[in-house]
Amino acid sequence: MSALLERRLLTRDRGVGVFQKLWQIPWLFVLLLCAVAGVGYVALYSAGGGNPDLYANRHGLRFGFCLVMVLCLALVDVRLFARLAWLGYAAALGLLVLVALHGQVGGGAQRWIAIGPLQLQPSELMKIMLVLMLAAYFHRASWERMGNPFFLLPPLLLVLVPVGLIFKQPNLGTSLIVLALGGVMFWAAGVRWWKFAGVLGLMAAAAPILYANLRDYQRARITTFLDPESDPLGAGYNIIQSKIALGSGGIWGKGFLQGTQGHLNFLPEKETDFIFTMIAEEFGLVGALVTLALLLGVVAFCLLVALRCKHQFGRLLALGLGANWFLYVFVNVAMVTGGIPVGGVPLPLISHGGSAMMTTMLGFGLLLSVWVHRDLEFGVARD
Amino acid sequence: MKWPRILRRREKGGIANFSMRGVKREEELRRTVFTRRALLLGGAQLGAFGFLGWRLHTLQVDQGERFATLAEENRRSARLLSPPRGRIFDRNGEVVAGNRLNWRALLVAEHTTDVAATLETFSRIVPLTEADRARITRDVRRRRRFVPVMVREFLEWEEMARIEVNAPDLPGILIDVGTTRIYPEAEHLAHVVGYVAPPSEADLDGDPLLQLPGIRVGRAGVERFHDTTLRGRAGAVQLEVNAVGRIIREMDRREGVPGSDVELTIDVELQKAVRGKIEEGTSVVVLDATNGEVLAMASQPSFDPNIFNSGVSASQWRQWTSGRSTPLINKTTNGLYAPGSTFKMMVALAALEARLVTPGERIHCPGHLDFGNNRFHCWNRNGHGGVDLRTSLKVSCDVYYYEIARRIGMDRIAAMARRFGMGVDLDIELPGARPGVVPSRAWQEARGRAWSVGDTVVHGIGQGFYQLTPLSLAVMTARLASGRAIQPHLTRAVGGRPIPGRRPEDWPSLGIQERNLRLMRDAMWSVMNEQGGTAYASRNMQGFGQMSGKTGTTQVRRVTREQRERGFNVQNVPREWRPHALFVGYAPHDNPRYAVSVVVEHGTSGSGTAAPLARDVLVETFNRFRQPIPPRVAQRREP
Structure with missing residues (x-):
């Protein structure tokens, strides 16, 4: 009976044409994305020392390609993604295993894998695929079922296996982000409060063991976070210089192309991880807050999609993608302002670098697809 | 709603x-x-x-201002600009200490990640000794990281070219042109001008200038005395630098103040002429008797101060500091001698001023004076017979002075000597110059010994515990000649501004009765210009009038009775046993202008050795200044 019902619901919308879908695309949100990427273009133009060929143009070009991809994905039926989720997840996991075996070592960690001319970071891809996979898994889970621990075991493995692989790279920051992302999905799917409380308690208890297993540079990050002045020319240098750059920007900033910290190279990795510092130095608190507002706009839109969507898959997917974006932004900005220990987390759509932009834009493609197909009747909860 | x-929360669904x-x-x-x-x-x-x-x-x-300051500190780098060191001229504008261009390689530590590696590469182009490396590493540690440290100076053109070509492999190395000190007169003026050397730890007095590479500070002589004046003040340039220290642009520049030039009272030509006349162990001082200007100051042997520029080798240093000849010592201010008979004017004046002798009183000289158990000999074993004051100086009768010294006591003699500039600090611009010692009862008691009248008797003829410099003898002579308390000095002008004290009226009177002074001058005239005077043989002034003076011969070893009886002859003893020969004098005798003192170590006889030399020096002085000394001469010649 239920299968019958499902089939009926599935086939209900077969007549929706491409133009109708195009009309459904939230162009205001697309404009928001363009604005964020535009901020990135301006910042990278400055980071290149006024030479657009260095970073900015490539950034713009890449964004253009990704935007076309996003629009194409927006037209694809969201149910197809649900069905193929496991395939994407398997591919991302495969890449993670591959990178563990043959990855290119960079900065003491195996993170990158070369696919043709592209340098891909499978952990970035995994974030999107994990969200997709969990959304598909929890799609039909009833409130009753969410209370069943055995039902939660497979998705827990889906989270912990990639987290373990990424942690072993070693990339503490990203593995924690993926873990948090998994947590958000479980939370949104309706896992009981007390279970979260229990797991968090366990994690607090396990923290000392985790710390003992950290690599030296990871520990250095934590200790320099706690006291950056302890090693001003070593591990603490990045944080200190970033704070100096930010703080010296003041309210109105030093002006476009006038940032001394950035242009005189006191600021490390200014085109990637510390691009936000560059913006805050040259455009001040005002520029930084405007940028933050744009980034917050994206989070808000994700939440809107999640709340407006009529099927659980779309809701979970939108919320997860929003959380992914939020985690990127929060970790990056908190990192450059000295709020949390430094980890190689870029600011998506603004930082220079293809991996993060491609995967986040892939996520936005899924998000738009959810929005376009938000009223689709697609499955209900069952036992 | x-x-x-x-x-x-809703209940579970069915x-x-x-x-x-x-x-x-x-x-x-x-x-x-x-x-x-x-x-x-x-x-x-x-x-x-x-x-x-x-x-x-x-x-x-909240913290914006603090971080703005930090960002400014990050990008700003201040470099000091070293001003040229002031030059030193003689009284005619002749350069005696100048500056010459010096190409050098510097190392800025903050521009390189590995100082040792940079030095290694550098040493393949221009060899560096172990000592060089040690000094560079020490300097790098001691100074702030943006302060350039000297790696090598006095680079040849070819070496420079090779460094420039290899610049990409030499991070932190930069070529710079500085100046180095040059002394054109070399050893002729070494003792007066002194020399410069890199500052030592003790010299770092907070003047940022001393941190600069290649900076030199005066180590001796006028260079040291006028060091801060000659040094000038550092300028500064504010640079914008990037994170690796590359200079992006110059933001601000404040020029320093160049060091002031110093003009000496010395006449280089006279100095050279005097030095041409003297041998090792001789010192000569020529003063302008009217105002204390030192016209020549020669001490043989001397040294070449230019050697200090590039660093003195250990063997050179040993050669200078060991052995009998001490080229680094300026004997005119640091050599200490007993004045001998040249001191007799002081004893005579002390007696006259104390009214314990009259000019006409005759004292009988039998060739010796018996006092207590001792017999004090006159230099003339046969005795001078009855001697009055004038004759006593003319023939330099010892017994006369034994007698009057006994009468007036040592303290009166010492007080008189001090009034004439002996045993007191003369404040000459030569750091380390010794004031000398005129012994007195108190001085002897301070040494824990008793003063006996026998001591006074011996000190009456300038023998004994006296430790006097040739400079103080010249000052005594000038004061006798002028009657004024002139102070010897070497500086005529600093930074173009004349130093006061050029006119005789600038100096206070000594306060000695003019009648007594005239007596002394007349007696000193007779020493040279009357038959029987001890320096009569040296009277020929080659047409420059007549001079006055006094000879002195001081024993360096006690002549024993046994030697005396065997017929003591100084020509038969080793040179270092022979007595020192001294002479003090001035000319012209009727209008004193130039005072001279001569000390010839182991010269045997004041009248035989020192007097003719002093005469020649004065003749040379007149030759230089045929007219009275010109007020302020001439064009300065640029170096």
């Missing part, structure tokens, strides 16, 4: 009794839970963004 429903209604209820429940949790999550996210905003506000507004 939907809100309350969203926030309220999944078991499947129906469309059941499905709908289940779906609604799930959605409600999701919405509630999604909104909670959204709230948390909003809160997190709030945290970021607060963080930015803290950094950019």
Whole structure:
């Protein structure tokens, strides 16, 4: 009976044409994305020392390609993604295993894998695929079922296996982000409060063991976070210089192309991880807050999609993608302002670098697809 | 209102009794839970963004000023500019200490990641000794990282070219042109001008200039005395540098103040002429008797101060400091001698001023004076017979002075000597110059010994514990000649401004009765210009009038009675046993202008050795200044 019902619901919308879908695309949100990427273009133009060929143009070009991809994905039926989720997840996991075996070592960690001319970071891809996979898994889970621990075991493995692989790279920051992302999905799917409380308690208890297993540079990050002045020319240098750059920007900033910290190279990795510092130095608190507002706009839109969507898959997917974006932004900005220990987390759509932009834009493609197909009747909860 | 429903937990849906209604209820429940949790999550996210905003506000507004300062400090790098050291001229504008271009390689530690590696590469182009490396490493440690440290100076053109070509492999190395000190007169003026050397730890007095590479400070002589004047003040340039220290642009420049030039009272030509006449162990001082200007000051042997520029080798240093000849010592200010008979004017004046002798009183000289158990000999074994004051000086009768010294006591003699500049600090611009010692009862008692009248008798003829410098003898002579308390000095002008004291009226009177002074001058005239005077043989002034003076011969070893009886002859003893020969004098005798003192170590006889030399020096002085000394001469010649 239920299968019958499902089939009926599935086939209900077969007549929706491409133009109708195009009309459904939230162009205001697309404009928001363009604005964020535009901020990135301006910042990278400055980071290149006024030479657009260095970073900015490539950034713009890449964004253009990704935007076309996003629009194409927006037209694809969201149910197809649900069905193929496991395939994407398997591919991302495969890449993670591959990178563990043959990855290119960079900065003491195996993170990158070369696919043709592209340098891909499978952990970035995994974030999107994990969200997709969990959304598909929890799609039909009833409130009753969410209370069943055995039902939660497979998705827990889906989270912990990639987290373990990424942690072993070693990339503490990203593995924690993926873990948090998994947590958000479980939370949104309706896992009981007390279970979260229990797991968090366990994690607090396990923290000392985790710390003992950290690599030296990871520990250095934590200790320099706690006291950056302890090693001003070593591990603490990045944080200190970033704070100096930010703080010296003041309210109105030093002006476009006038940032001394950035242009005189006191600021490390200014085109990637510390691009936000560059913006805050040259455009001040005002520029930084405007940028933050744009980034917050994206989070808000994700939440809107999640709340407006009529099927659980779309809701979970939108919320997860929003959380992914939020985690990127929060970790990056908190990192450059000295709020949390430094980890190689870029600011998506603004930082220079293809991996993060491609995967986040892939996520936005899924998000738009959810929005376009938000009223689709697609499955209900069952036992 | 939907809100309350969203926030309220609902009971479990009835999944078991499947129906469309059941499905709908289940779906609604799930959605409600999701919405509630999604909104909670959204709230948390909003809160997190709030945290970021607060963080930015803290950094950019609350602490903005502090960080702005730090950012300024980051990009600003101050470099000091070393001003040229002031030059030193003689009284005619002749350069005696100048500056010459010096190409050098510097190392800025903050521009290189590995100082040792840079030095290694550098040493393959221009060899560096171990000592060089040690010094560079020490300097790098001691100075701030943006202060350039000297690696090598006096680079040849070819070496420079090779360094420039290899510049990419030499991070932190920069070529720079500085100046180095040059002394054109070399050893002729070494003792007066002194020399410069890199500052030692003790010299770092807080003047940032001393941190500069290649900076030199005066180590001796006028260079040391006028060091701060000659040094000038450092300028500074504010540079914008990037994180690796590359200079982006110059933001601000403040020129320093060049060191002031110093003009000496010395006449280089006279100095050279005097030095041409003297041998090792001789010192000569020529003063302008009217105002104390030192016209020539020669001490043989001397040294070449230019050697100090590039560093003195250990063997050179040993050669200078060991052995009998002490080229680094300026004997005119640091050599200490007993004055011998040249001191007799002081004894005579002390007696006259104390009215314990009259010019006409005759004292009988049998060739010796018996006092207590001792017999004090006159230099003339046969005795001078009856001697009055004038004759006593003319023939330098010892017995006369034994007698009057006994009468007046040592303290009166010492006080008189001090009035004439002996045993007191003369404040000459030569750091380390010794004041000398005129012994007195108190001085002897301070040494823990008793003063006997026998001591006074011996000291009456300038023998004994006296330790006097040739300079102080010249000062005594000038004061006798002028009657004024002139002070010897070497500086005529600093930075173009004349030093006061050029006119005779600038100096106070000694306060000695003019009648007594005239007596002394007349007696000193007779020493040279009357038959029987001890320096009569040296009277020929080659047409420059007549001079006055006094000879002195001081024993360096006691002549024993046994030697005396065997017929003591100084020509038969080793040179270092022979007596010192001294002479003090001035000319012209009727209008004194130039005073001279000569000390010839082991010269045997004041009248035989020192007197003719002094005469020649004065003749040379007149030759130089045929007219009275010109007030302020001539064009300065640029170096």
